[in-house]
Amino acid sequence: MSYEKVTQANRLSIGTKQTLKVVERGSATEVYVAKDADPKVTAKVIVLCKDMNVNIIYVDSMKQLGKACGIEVGAAVAAVIND
Template identity: 60%
Template sequence: MSYDKVSQAQSIIIGTKQTVKALKRDSVKEIVVAKDADPALTASVTKLAQEKGVDILVVDSMKKLGKACGIEVGAAAVAIML
């Protein structure tokens, strides 16, 4: 279901660094984080999302999340924009 949200979203940001930047700009509706991603990578994203009150969806696979974004590699975090 969350993969569908990502693939159907009008505007997304892919990657942890870009997601953090978007969160700081207060332009994120919700984030999607892959459960199999390195927690060291996703910790800053999830912490900031919690501080900002942004919903966090967790999916099983980085590879599937990347595919839902239309890229050939895995994605640890994706922001669905407002």
């Protein structure tokens, strides 16, 4: 899966808590979820995205998602935020 939109996004929300806040506010255009992340961590985000009709894109690796977000550690979820 391509991480291109994440690397090109002007504004990102990285991590479960921040992503939940952005989705609840209606500011997220799409949410990236790493397939290798713990389902306990990603479940709330996935349910909320489905309820709010936010597009979910599944990516293979937390490590690669973190790298695409510009951080040194893995990321379970990240959201692209409306400008």
